[in-house]
Amino acid sequence: MGSAPANVREICRARRADGPAGVLAIGTANPANCVLQDEFPDFYFRATKSEHLTGLKDKFRRVCQKMGVRKRYLHHTEELLGAHPEFLDPHTPSLDARLDIAKAAVPELAAEASRRAIAEWGRPAADITHLVVTTNSGAHMPGVDFRLVPLLGLRPTVRRTMLYLNGCFAGAAALRVAKDLAENNRGARVLVVCAEITVQLFTRPEDGCFQTLVNQGLFGDGAGAVVVGADPVMIRTPAVVRERPIFEIVSAAQTIVPDSEDVITMHLTKGGYGGDISTRQVLVLMGDNIELCLLDAFEPLGIGTGWNDLFWAVHPGSSPVLDQVDAVLHLKPEKLAASRRVLSEYGNMFGVTVIFVLDELRRRMQNGEEGAPEWGAMLAFGPGLTVETMVLHRCVAQGTGAAPPEDKLAAA
Numbered sequence: 001m002g003s004a005p006a007n008v009r010e011i012c013r014a015r016r017a018d019g020p021a022g023v024l025a026i027g028t029a030n031p032a033n034c035v036l037q038d039e040f041p042d043f044y045f046r047a048t049k050s051e052h053l054t055g056l057k058d059k060f061r062r063v064c065q066k067m068g069v070r071k072r073y074l075h076h077t078e079e080l081l082g083a084h085p086e087f088l089d090p091h092t093p094s095l096d097a098r099l100d101i102a103k104a105a106v107p108e109l110a111a112e113a114s115r116r117a118i119a120e121w122g123r124p125a126a127d128i129t130h131l132v133v134t135t136n137s138g139a140h141m142p143g144v145d146f147r148l149v150p151l152l153g154l155r156p157t158v159r160r161t162m163l164y165l166n167g168c169f170a171g172a173a174a175l176r177v178a179k180d181l182a183e184n185n186r187g188a189r190v191l192v193v194c195a196e197i198t199v200q201l202f203t204r205p206e207d208g209c210f211q212t213l214v215n216q217g218l219f220g221d222g223a224g225a226v227v228v229g230a231d232p233v234m235i236r237t238p239a240v241v242r243e244r245p246i247f248e249i250v251s252a253a254q255t256i257v258p259d260s261e262d263v264i265t266m267h268l269t270k271g272g273y274g275g276d277i278s279t280r281q282v283l284v285l286m287g288d289n290i291e292l293c294l295l296d297a298f299e300p301l302g303i304g305t306g307w308n309d310l311f312w313a314v315h316p317g318s319s320p321v322l323d324q325v326d327a328v329l330h331l332k333p334e335k336l337a338a339s340r341r342v343l344s345e346y347g348n349m350f351g352v353t354v355i356f357v358l359d360e361l362r363r364r365m366q367n368g369e370e371g372a373p374e375w376g377a378m379l380a381f382g383p384g385l386t387v388e389t390m391v392l393h394r395c396v397a398q399g400t401g402a403a404p405p406e407d408k409l410a411a412a
Ligand SMILES: CC(C)(COP(=O)(O)OP(=O)(O)OC[C@H]1O[C@@H](n2cnc3c(N)ncnc32)[C@H](O)[C@@H]1OP(=O)(O)O)[C@@H](O)C(=O)NCCC(=O)NCCSC(=O)CC(=O)O
Pocket: 059, 062, 063, 066, 067, 166, 167, 168, 169, 210, 214, 264, 277, 278, 279, 280, 282, 283, 316, 317, 318, 319, 320, 321, 348, 350, 381, 382, 383
């Protein structure tokens, strides 16, 4: 016992990272079954044996056209639905069968996106120290996080955090948690994984149930994975791997919009998901509140709030949601191009969607389609009405992923 007792503050300080958390790699995945929005009303009314509801089908067609979706990917096929006639009737118990489907399918989809993110990152899966997983598609213990450990070859000591039923803000929430983990644990490499299949939502159309039409016309299935870490390093594995952040996560915040408890609700019922999205009120409350959330995020950092000077990663809840963001912030049309493209090509995949938007933004920046903004904002919305806001700093350069400065590269 020759050395002096350690100072707790010094121990804590030494454990923290020096720099901000950064997005080091992104991977995405979708099921193979692709549905075109133009053809979907025919499929949906045929699969649910509802062809006789011609007026409702016409209305569904109009709603589908409003969403801003061109195609989506769905785990459930006509064959799967044919094997589960109980899914058509929301009053028939079907939750067990739906959860069984999710139990097998969600980890597979999550693993596919994760493998892509880890391959892009370049380091071994065993170097992942923390795992943050989100889904709205199941409620199992142990959950997707547990299943991912053997599927990906993660260490059994990887520190897992499972976030269930966070709705569409789940992706931003998981990145917010990952930022804190990475910045408070020197050397941490956090794998964020969001995965959704919407078989919980599938049911037949009924007159007077507008929510069902929105659910069937808007949502899609997919998974997104992100490796988050601070203080990028260069290691030899034996090949040389140099970590290159795509975006730095400068700040992250969450806000509950006042009096919004019933605006977006979802809950598991014996017949799958129940709940409501008060469609117009969502748009109104978003319009009234997002600028304040953004000012709260940007002003303390001393970053200018000319909204058109930023790049944008907005959760594409639907085309009218993006129109509302455009209108309130007076954005130039190209500012939400990444969000609109993801919505068009994949639909609203709950919390997964914003990871696809980050991936699309990165692609657009490399191709020179995003102009020069150095700073960006992420906005995501979800139940209650909850708003997640994130300030991002661009590291990716036009034409290539930007390398971190040499002095930040430490040989591990
Ligand atoms: C549902 C919409 C696409 C409809 O678009 P518009 O409002 O512009 O369209 P519109 O007024 O022309 O309406 C199109 C048709 O739908 C009907 N309609 C619209 N709202 C209705 C309602 N609440 N109840 C019954 N019918 C309704 C109209 O009468 C019309 O029918 P007719 O044609 O017969 O006259 C939009 O309101 C929307 O995007 N709302 C927000 C959706 C949303 O919350 N997305 C986020 C998902 S949740 C999420 O992302 C987070 C999470 O879940 O956690």
